[in-house]
Amino acid sequence: MRLLVLVSIILPLLIQNVTSLPAVDPDQDDPVPYVPPPVNYTGYFKPLHDEFEQPLKGQTRIYYIAAEETTWDYVPNQKDMIHGLSLPDSPAHTKLISSSTTIGSKYIKALYREYTDASFTVLKPRPSWQGNMGPILRAQVGDTLQVHFWNRAAHNYTIHPHGVHYAFEQEGAVYKGATENSYVAPGGNFTYTWSVLPRAGPGPEDGDSLVWGYHSHVHDTDLYDGLYGAIIVYKAGMLNQTTIDREVVSTVFCKQFHRVGFAQHLNISVALDENHSQYLQKTITEFAPQLNKDAIQQDTTSKDAYRFSNIKNSINGVMYGDFRDLAFPINQTITWYLLGWGDFFDISYVSWESAEVTLFEKKVTHVRLLPATFQTVHVRPMKIGKLKFGFLDNQSGALGMSMLYRVTR
16 A cells, blocks of 8 residues: 555656656757867877877888698608607607607698799798798888788688787787678788887887787687797898898797797797697698597597697797708807797797897896797807707706707807
8 A cells, every 4th residue: 555655656756757858859969079188198108109190201011921721840850850869769759750649740730921922923932940930021110011911721810910000900800799801711812001110119228120920810729720920120220131131030839738240030939739720630631540539539648648749849840950051150149039929838938058148138048938928139159069049958848849050150
């Protein structure tokens, strides 16, 4: 009864308030859009903001890059070159040989490859020590990078850069709800245009250049498919044929799986975890008929052995490598670029045998790489001969991630 009385009192009041609202004028203009007041940028933000107001005065550097499927061998010499051993005798033999629970050293990959022109018919020559890394993109502060991309692989891919500036449609990244324009479908083409603003270039303690990375950004697995590379940005006026001729580029991949003048050298750090590759089943079909799939699926020991063998700790996509064309004169300072990718397991400690290493103008004995970090160090070899680089402390989790380079008179 009390509830009915209360409703009978309140309802007329509500009706009265609703009917007393002013009528909507159909000719009334729409509300004026909100325009935020101008921001007075100060401190470090002012030069970053002002960069966008200044026209780029450099040149446009053009690259022709395709994503292509190929067979990659992690031990091209079929030998452990660090220890001078056959693959069955290597400390990393479980990652290198074929067995009922391991694939071996050959896998199907999708790799970035550079061509000489828009016809995409002639591959641009590259040193063997670059391995399966994508082409190095070089620019100076003030330049524009223009990358003509042709996806010749079987999956959707992109090229997503770090460091340089791009418009939204030039980002090469796929988000939730993105359209088909965010990626390049198999057989498709796209031209990326990126601006090399001062923020992308070296700072006061970086020397004449620094490094950023690029990779496909459709799925998390794109990196493990093999699609990654590096962008080297120079100060204005410091990129020329002499510096290019003296560059050396290599890549480093490591996962701590616990059961598990200047020459230039580039390293990328992340474990090439083939367990996450979209090409794993194709690899098994083509190169691993010997696998005992029933044992791998049903037996924990066999399953662990299989998964562990597919984690390739490598340099330039090569395990225990020795690149004859990777050589420096004694006492020459090398600009050594380091890139880290991957997840929280991909934390690497790299060092150099018989060399003086500086990072941010301070001497260091090793460099730690976290996922999605990039470092530039300067290395001066102190001994003639074959020297080691990579994981040099014999950690069991980093089997394969070391290499030899040569130092000459």
